[in-house]
Amino acid sequence: MPHNGQRMTSYRIAVVGATGAVGREILRTLERRNFPVKSLKPLASARSTGKTVEFQGKPVPVEELRAEAFEGVDYALFSAGATRSRQFAGACTEAGAVMIDNSSAFRMRSDVPLVVPEINAGDMKQHHGIISVPNCSAIIMAVPLWPLHQAAQIERIIVSTYQSASGAGAQAMAELEAQTRAYAAGQPLKREIFPHQIAFNVFSHNTAVAENGYNEEENKVIEETRKIFHEPQLPIVATCIRVPVLRAHSESIVIETKRPLSPEEAREILAKAPGVKVVDDREKNHFPMPLEASGQFDVLVGRIRRDLSHPRGLTLFVSGDQLLKGAAWNAVQILEHLVGKV
């Protein structure tokens, strides 16, 4: 109930892929943020109809994702993969709903803003019905690097990732848990989602390797970071690796800046930066960890050190919740900006 007597504006929200790993987090995030939802329409493929999702303490029936489903919707948050996004973008925007898309379908299109609100919220002004949420690894890297870029101009980024199972969806998380239980029981470990065993192993990201030798994930990190930063030539090298972690990504980052940046200055800048929490306790050996980043909106950053191999180099280690800042929370932040709640 609004306290000031005025009727508070509220919105008709559709969540496409509402039963998936990110979709579920979108519902939780809307609740955590007390976002003013007039009506919620959870959409999913036909095999999920009949199910319900819980929202604000009540079960809400899942509806089938069809073109007609977008009638009367103000904002549609998509997390059902690039194919579904391409298939239903037209129906969504023609129905007058703004599409906030977690997939890679439209990210690199010049007429689609690719937005991390802490960095380039202004890009949303020019949207044409679709706003893309960047790749999770790109977001988690960009949030702490942006304030350093503003302060000292980053000239090169070298990043190696430690990516969780959640980036491959709820079934991939379940596979890691199932392999863990099988190992504990002395049974054979089954693979269905990932091409390689994920429990007790690490492997190069399970996306196709392009002509340039980089896999899709790495090329996304490189190209999307450039677009978000408005730095189309920024030199970036990325190596994306899966690790047996459930839901938060970590990244080992080395940057070279135009102006030398001391660790002390970098720490001060990051301590004030939005969306970032400095975790850099050398005495207690306490630095960002995916286990602690899980469930948090902020990206944790630490291991802030001089790069001993370069006169203008600086190193960082970051952990961020892949399902939250890497997807659901960034999408809801975009939604909050669009409705002027920020």
Add this chain to the structure above:
Amino acid sequence: MPHNGQRMTSYRIAVVGATGAVGREILRTLERRNFPVKSLKPLASARSTGKTVEFQGKPVPVEELRAEAFEGVDYALFSAGATRSRQFAGACTEAGAVMIDNSSAFRMRSDVPLVVPEINAGDMKQHHGIISVPNCSAIIMAVPLWPLHQAAQIERIIVSTYQSASGAGAQAMAELEAQTRAYAAGQPLKREIFPHQIAFNVFSHNTAVAENGYNEEENKVIEETRKIFHEPQLPIVATCIRVPVLRAHSESIVIETKRPLSPEEAREILAKAPGVKVVDDREKNHFPMPLEASGQFDVLVGRIRRDLSHPRGLTLFVSGDQLLKGAAWNAVQILEHLVGKV
């Protein structure tokens, strides 16, 4: 039985820390290599006496590690930590036994060769009774980088590691397994060896952080690589991270070379290099993984690509068995060189 009628030379070997994770692998490696052992003396702390270790199918009683134990020993392979190595180095060398030391105790001493046989076997000629085995992460990085350094002169190394539990010993491996079983059983996860939960987590290496912001492991990788390569000024930046893997380390490496090195040329060089196996199948998305490196003597290397961020940059991803090439196998290789078996 020697076939040529001559009596084959064989050696009296002591293994210090014979019941530990590395000590056990030394015994297995001596067997795998058919190393000519005249007598085996497994040494360990008093609490292990009464136990036996198996060698060549027979149980051998563990003896207490005391100064007198080195009488009549030709070669002593130490894997019982830096404190024990410092404590017994004098007794060992005074008894005339050559010490091959897996600990960090003497690695940076100018009169102690620090040897990776594929790289600097010649350094052994000047030993004064002690030869050190380098840090495991340094070895696993140095083996594939050395032939590239010879071909094109490496001017900078940027490395991020994915280190297994085995580097912290048998108890750490057991802790990862115990946490895994507890998770599967829905029980609380206990920590004893590692400062942070290792199952489903990654964390900055659990060694003290020095004044320069680098932890001990990182400083070892940097300083030891320089010593092994005879390049005291080589610029290196290392970030050492633990991952929930049992016994093989992986590393994401970017190098800058004086002469530009194409991925094709690097692949050719590595295909011929000793101690290295190229695993670089882009179509099958099959690259080095700790699970496949486990149990192998060779370091697996792949993801051989141009570094898109630097005109003379090249990237690699490597996995090597921490207990074998990172410790036991490198020690036995040194032993083989010393007795002229190579």
